[in-house]
Amino acid sequence: MHYYRVATDQGTRLVGRDDRKAYDLTAARDGLRDFCDLAQVAGVIDTDIDGVTERLTADAPLLDAESVAEQAILPAIPGEVWAAGVTYEVSSDAREEESGRSEIYQAVFEGDRPEVFFKASPSRTVGPGEGVGIREDSEWDVPEPELGVVIYRDEIVGYTVGNDMSSRSIEGENPLYLPQAKVYDRCCAIGPCIASPATVDDPRDLKLSMTIERNGETLFDDSTSTSQMVRSPEELVSYTTRHNTLPELAVVLTGTSLVPEEFTLQADDQVAIEIENVGRLENSVVTV
Incomplete structure (x- = not known):
């Protein structure tokens, strides 16, 4: 899975994209605003980041994959x-x-x-x-x-x-x-x-x-x-x-x-x- 931060009219969102689909992870769980949030959740439940995403895809609205790439901003803000x-x-x-x-x-x-x-x-x-x-x-x-x-x-x-x-x-x-x-x-x-x-x-x-x-x-x-x-x-x-x-x-x-x-x-x-x-x-x- 590839993880993007995208700028939209609704604010910054975290998106997971595989070979076929792009999932709005922020819409699935409002607390997931960036990649750091995703890594934090993975650490708490003792899985990897893709494991967290797999649990969310059923509730995540699909986005146009091409527009995700076009709207991509800094994917994370490293300290x-x-x-x-x-x-x-x-x-x-x-x-x-x-x-x-x-x-x-x-x-x-x-x-x-x-x-x-x-x-x-x-x-x-x-x-x-x-x-x-x-x-x-x-x-x-x-x-x-x-x-x-x-x-x-x-x-x-x-x-x-x-x-x-x-x-x-x-x-x-x-x-x-x-x-x-x-x-x-x-x-x-x-x-x-x-x-x-x-x-x-x-x-x-x-x-x-x-x-x-x-x-x-x-x-x-x-x-x-x-x-x-x-x-x-x-x-x-x-x-x-x-x-x-x-x-x-x-x-x-x-x-x-x-x-x-x-x-x-x-x-x-x-x-x-x-x-x-x-x-x-x-x-x-x-x-x-």
Whole structure:
């Protein structure tokens, strides 16, 4: 099942969508307003989120599945978004190239402890159809398409598509500038939905693709597989939550292996990221 938040004339609603139908879960139970509510109920009755949904479908009005996708907004409001770096070998190579400090990134790629860093607060996170930001003081900006792991009380409850916007020029100048390269207004996008673990099946065997268009012309179009990740989502979540109390609902981005070379984003570019079994996230680009 895929879970959406949609904006309607009746307010924000939680919708569960399978291959054939879209169910208005808020209409079935008024207390279910967002994905966090659903995860909370699942925890109370000791089942998974799809198990809760199965109990509600008989009472849930059906919605037009296509309109659900068109009306989708940020699928959940995570209290925090964290991210991992250098989880793919190509990412290690790219970071070495931009910084000229190969030993730092190779040590992370080969080490026991992954690179994990704070990425975004709710105010810095945007949903589908909204503008992702590039810094006005940066000369080299790229999107980073990533599988996002949705966690509720430190447990994995779903997956989403993430865009970890990055200033490669700022980070490349000095690795200690990483927070400025990664954390700023509109630095993160997630959506358009959250896919349940049962729907995703194996998160390390998913096709991931990204396209970038400018003035109707495709400037970048490439794909990869999450099978190239050297660390599992469970490992990344484990390190993120160690001695670190997270909000009730959070997202961990798992790193990227699609890094556009010799390319920088411009305002009004269009970025589309698609992950098999999860969804397709589309955003325009704005300068912040």
